[in-house]
Amino acid sequence: MIIFALALFTGALSALAFQPAGLWVLMPVAFAVLLGLLWRTEKMWRALLIGWLFGFGQFVVGLNWIAHAFSYQAAMPAWLGWVAVVLLSLYLAIYPALAAGLAWRIGKGKEVAMVLALAGGWAVTEWLRAGIFTGFPWNPAAAAMVPTPLIGTSALIGTYGLSALTVLLGAVIWLEVQRKWLPGVMIVLATVILWLIPSSRVPEDPLAIKSIRIVQPNIDQADKWRPGFAEEAAQRLAALSASAGGERPRLLFWPEAAVTNPLADDRVGPPEALAGFERTRAAASLGPGEYLLTGGIGLTAKDRATLAGATNSIFVLGPGGAVHGRYDKAHLVPYGEYLPMRPLLSRLGLSRLAPGDIDFDSGPGPRSIDLPGWGRFGMQICYEIIFSGHVVDWQHRPDFIFNPSNDAWFGRWGPPQHLAQARLRAAEEGLPVIRSTPTGISALIDARGQVVKQIGWKQAGVIDSYLPAAATAPTLFAHFGNAIPLILAAAMLIAAIALAGAGRYRRRT
Secondary structure (H helix, E strand, O other): OHHHHHHHHHHHHHHHOOOOOOOOHHHHHHHHHHHHHHHOOOOOHHHHHHHHHHHHHHHHHOOOHHHHHHHHHHOOOHHHHHHHHHHHHHHHOHHHHHHHHHHHHHHHHOOHHHHHHHHHHHHHHHHOOOOOHHHOOOOOOHHHOOOOHHHHHHHHHHHHHHHHHHHHHHHHHHHHHHHOOHHHHHHHHHHHHHHHHHHHHOOOOOOOOOEEEEEEEOOOOOOOOOOHHHHHHHHOOOOOOOOOOOOOOEEEEEEOEEEEEEEEEOOHHHHHHHHHHHHHOOOOOOOOOEEEEEEEEEEEEOOOOEEEEEEEEEEEEEEOEEEEEEEEOOOOOOOOOOOOOOOHHHHHOOOOOOOOOOOOOOOOOEEEEOOOEEEEEEEOOOOHHHOOOOOOOOOOOEEEEEEEEEOOOOOOOOOHHHHHHHHHHHHHHHHEEEEOOOOOEEEEEEEOOOEEEOOOOOOHHHHHOOOOOOOOOOOHHHHOOHHHHHHHHEEEEEEHHHHHHHHHHHHOO
């Protein structure tokens, strides 16, 4: 029982490696402990249980912000949020369990084989977690390494490759305890090489002087959808957008669903007239040659008068409210933007966490929009930015990514974790990322994944700056995507099988 309790405790402690605690060194240490526990295990079921308990502890602590989201939904009791955290963690822990079981099965009795199998297995299972049942890749092990220089290696090997590298760094600690010095030295040497290769890929200065303003109005989720608050929200956004400072012309960035009244309505008559009014009001602070990129709601219609559905969108508005482009969110959040099995769950008294009875429709996926004089930009709304390898239209590589988000209902832990994962996307793709959120953390991230400027949590303000340059050439990951970490993981697993097989053959002879 002690070994199982230690696995649970170590997993829970490893969650402090993520933001906002940011004690990143705990992640490699946790993997060292996990390897030690697996090494002393004699049964497959025990190895699976150790991995599952490790994962369960990490997810319950790391995802505590999900419980906070339920406090904004009057139709459901707040304590149900913690039930949701536990139930989700029970499922997500299956993936670490699979990685641990694979490592034990392949590497039993052979230290280096176990190390390679756990690293390769961890990368593969994180990739699977991102795709199965719509995917939930929040807090990969790589996210703990964002504050370190190793974030740069994601330009070569991606997030899941960096997660595997994090496991290997933990293995260095464990191998030293096992007195296996040479493999540990080789891992450290490989890490240094990976860190050095991408360090000169990104210029420090902008390619052109392009002035931008990022707006954070500090509008809490409890107020956002309150009846009658739309007017006050519009005034806050307008005041921040028009305040003195910065250079012009500029691009203006507002958060996800900054305008709660629809910005587009396919119905005719008064509904579309109201949407036109909202577009004009939102664009009131724009001057010649300027554009506003804002989150907003679009309504679709079955016919000229009948509402059909809604989209969570980004609208590109010019002076006078003219629409110059639009992106509809493709990767929707279950229970937040649509209610799975709605007829059944509605009868049980459950509803969406976000207000509204209409489920959102999904868009076609990543796309880029060209703006005359400003270049090409890609868009990812909120949660979409956490999906490694799925944030850019590869056929039309943008100059930067705009990621408006609504983190106002994610508590204290969610926003900094979200920011860390946006930084991983910037480093992977070699593209700047611009984040605008209602309550923080809004930020300008350069193409190395470094935060240039940010506005803290629960603060109102603006960021006036210049758009950082994209990578001088697409990163290796931008060219090949998750094929790279998957090939790397497969190579580690094959090497582990070969080492384990050689060891067993020598013992037989």
